[in-house]
Amino acid sequence: MSSVFHAFAGNVPVFNGDFEQVSPATPPPGWTMWGDQKWKIASNYTRDTDRPHGGQASFRIVHPKGTQGYIVTDPSRALQPKRGMAYTFSFFVRGEHDGAGRFGLTAYQSLKTYLDAPSPGSWEIPLATDWKKYSFTIREGLDFFAGEACYILLTFKATSDADTAQTMWVDDITIDESPNPAGTVQLIDPSTLKKKPAEPMLAVGEKLDVIIYTERVIKPVNLLIGGMSFHRLDGHSGYPFDKKGKYVMTEETAGAIRELRLPMTRFYGVGDGPWSVEESIDRVAELCQKTGIPTAHVILELETENASKSLPPEIWERAVKRSVEKNYGFRHWEVGNEIYGPALWGSKAGMAYATPDEYAKHVAEVAKAVRGVQPDARIGLSISDQSLRWGNYLLRIAAGSYDFVCPHFYAGVDLNKPLETIVIETNKTIMERVETLKALLAAYNPDRAVTILDSEWALYGACPGDKEPEVNERNRNIVSILHRAVRMIGYVQDNPLEGASGWELLGNPAYPGYGILYPAQPGKRSINYMFYRLWNSQIGSDVLGMKGSAPANIASLATISADKKSVSVVLVNASVDKAVSATLKLNAGAATALMLSQPSLDSLAYDASTNEPKPLPTTVRDNTVTLELPARAVVFVSVDMGR
Template sequence: MYIKKILLMMIMLFFFSTALYPEANLLQNGGFENDPDSCPPEGWVMWGGTQFKIPENYTRDQNNAKTGKYAFRIYHPENTAGYIITDPRKYPINPKSGGIYTVRFWARGDQPGTSAIWIASYKSIDPMVASRTIKSMSFDTEEDWKEYEYIIKEGIDFSAEESRIIYLCLFAAKDSKIEKTLWVDDFSVTESISKNDSALIDDAKIAYETLPLCLEPGDSVQITADASRVLRKTSKLFGGVSFHRMAGWAGRPYSKQGDYTLSAGMEAAIRDLHMPLTRVYALGDEAFSLEDAIDKFAAVLGKINVPQDTAILEFETQGASSKLPPEKWMEGVNHSLEKGYKFRYWEIGNETYKMLWNQGGAFPTPDDYIKHLKNVSAAIKKVHPAGKIGVSILAEHPGWGNYILKQAAGYYDFVVPHWYGMSSTDISFEETVLGNNHAILCRALQINELIKAYNPGKDVFQYDSEWGMSFRKGEKADYNFRNANIYGVVYRAVRLIYYTREKIIRGATSWELFTKNNAPGFGIFATDAENKRSMNYWLYYYYNRHIGDNILDIKGKGPYYKISPEVSGNRIPNQENVSVPFTPALITASPDKNEIYIMIVNGSWSKNFPCSINLENCSCSKSEGVILDNPNPDAHPMIDKKDDLVKPFAPNLKQKNYGFDLEFTLPAHSVVFITLKK
């Protein structure tokens, strides 16, 4: 009896204390009762262009309060872009590791309509360094009050190390063109700490091997390679280009009716790329059956001489708007095995994080995708134990990257990060092709360490099914010529050199084979202009012909470029004041050393560099090669004539006692391929 009384008293005390001390509101003036003359209310500041910062649009209203005396009235005139945020300077919200943050408020409108709230962050205030927008939500309002609630979790939605200051943004009208008044009241942000002991590794701090640069700083390019000093065997799994679908919008290689549409000339042109791998998605989302789609893919690979055992197959919708049940995946894989195909890479979902941009819908949260991945993985392994399961991640997002890698560990064999670059027309050529590539490569090395930590003792690796240069700030990458003209060629060439030389990831196939002539940003072939070739076609054509079996160790000097950390996306993990060579190089050799292959890039837009390459223990006496160069930064990437980009380039060899010297000028913004033969 005595123990029961004690327990009863403890329970009563708990509820009494909870009522006395409710969860603390991290927002200043969430009820809008302080300082009645302040416009906007204390704790909030106007944001956006100066012309939109009109105090009279952000007032307290004592005639429309939900509780207390006042509500916050936000007026949005039509065709304006002003909004309001919680003050990150005076009243910052500093998140904690493992923190769960609940945003609650009441709202109503002067008319039915859509408003928006963002949860955003800064890495620092002085200096002001923006971090990620953690969540952006739309909410529909009526003339009556309605309560809204949103939750974010540290370690899943954001990292406290990266997002050190959180703030809220309120938009009375989601559509800037309309006039709307919004009232909000009883605004709160509360914090609780997760009791989950299985905390994520902080990937912002995880150590990784520095990317080898091979060349020391110098005024000119001076490279030495010894044909007898092999660094490692060459992985030849980087020269692939991905299909879109079997019957996608471009109508290649099949029509939606299932008819084969590749001409003999197109077949031959693809075959001439010598692709070592490729990828296709949405095989289970065609007008014909999944089994028929797999058969068609196998048939195409046979026609273009791409091996089956390196190809990546994905079955679900490209936009992650729906998913296939595990049984359907198992049926497709089993069909492949019964037909004797050698397919073994099964990618579960394409960019499954689409909900971050209010797209997709099949996977509202990372946990939804993790559950699906585990179920599909288990189903596939029942019929194909040797099959490799691919997991889709967004490496820069804690929830869709780090969290998935941890929670799904044991159910995936390879990781698909889609390492797209990000540039814009106001970013320099050098910052794009050198800075952005280096940042991505370092991040990929860091992800390798995360994969190892979550999968100890297992051979789990990155094997990418899409990558390329791309654009941000609203610039549509498919229509941006620089994405695929000489800008994009040099960008991809730099990546290919480091991928091949440094074994950062296991393999990669870039985006994409087919497009239309008016959307040339990624595609290699324009289906409405079959005689044209993308400039990137010739990059892959020569790259796949200049990869020997052995990578040679190279040493030397070369001019350096200092990367700007101020360029968004170019910050190097755990490094400051980073400089890299203007001229990344790759030298490989045949096993008998009778052929040496050289690939070297000039990542400066305006500077030519004198170049000397000394080859020791080399018996070659002839050189032949090409240079990829085009002077127009805004040229259309689809070219009629090969010599609009490709020109002969064969520097003379000077014989030495135990080898040869090559001396030449490396032109600005160019890619050079040289073959040395006996």
């Protein structure tokens, strides 16, 4: 007679893991359909007595073509892991035909609210028509944290490809628990680190009503957050150089870039062009000279942007040597672009680094070669802050080799969500991620000043059904600049990173989601371009203190010029349809305001009839500025100080 707790390997029971409990229930007891309700078809998850691996039955999982259903451990039977322990999951599987199923671990911090936790792992499992055993091991403190992934659900999918019909059978599931092997790397749990809490300057109120303290300087303005990144030198836009190395960008476009006053930028794939790395360095220097971008704050990434192959340290050394010999001033060298991509997302082009260890070894070798030529060079590490292995673990094993990290804080939000969620709440989450990363950097580099110098970031959202974010207009229109403005206000107020360069400067009409300029159409300007031009020209030198109240969907920043004669106030209204009265109390002599807004959340970014800055009426009385802050708008208020 079979027990419902079929196995106690390592004292961890798996309820009905051998599927011997006789029951008409579908799915079998101990298992639950998960995911979107429309894919929860009970008849696809049944106990099957035909050809079990052991005993009298196995678990039959049917995946019809074009569906996305899957099965998990019943949450009431979730594994509750312990600190310092390793868990090995073993089972037997077979398929109706050859293919690839998937086994993973769905994790939650809380089951009361189903608060998600990062998955400790997900693995493709090759299927054949005969039974085959698979085992996968996770280690607490290396692959997950018990204080975060408090409840773990075993997760099975019959196929890794939703468009492939497949039936998979599973049997004899066991879990073995044992202490982590000797020598297991123990990572720092970010939840144990002290992080700077968010400190809102303003209370919540119905109107924006603030006092700006022009004599109370909080901190210097970090001007480096107003950067914008290039693609490649011979990028997908066909500019600024063609494939033969000829400079083809018009003076009109170069002039437009100069007007942006970019404090920093970044190029990737610099060593992957159709010319020598020395010629590439020359071309970057030429471009910076033409566009007025200071080379001291240019990040250069040499390897191919899809991380399909690496470049030997000798190539990096040659590039740095060229810059030093020509006195170009480049000193920021980012080793690889999103190097975790092929491992996490897959790639048909190849994989330069299969593991974080391979990449860390390469970074150490490149750092040694680069610093041998340029002792004050700064080495950048490509990381995914949301991946334990390609983030936390990589920060630890590569410590000492890198001087800054490039996490690429893309928001990745559903663009059908409410505007306030996209603009305000999503940025709060991003800022929490930034502070967590900052704390980890300090913990792993206690004797070195390591910073966050983000070489790419943007809204990068999509709507259900979008083939890719690049096709969605909201990634570059008013929705984009509302999101960017709130992010940049947070970066200036909290100063959590060294600099940030947004994505991307030169666009291609075939990829409408990005590109604030079209070199092929040099007369065009996007609303994102207008925003960056205003930001970099109007932001002052120091952040001022403020006190008062504002609605929760309002963001604000006040800065003062170096000569203390003018104040610049940036206001963001993330409401989709409600204007807000604004009162700014300071020693104002005169004030003007420029507004960026568009009539629709789907307005075209390059529509000159809606994307130009427009004057906004202001009133100055008794040293106080009043105005009406329109819905879905970014407003720049310039105040001349009174005598």
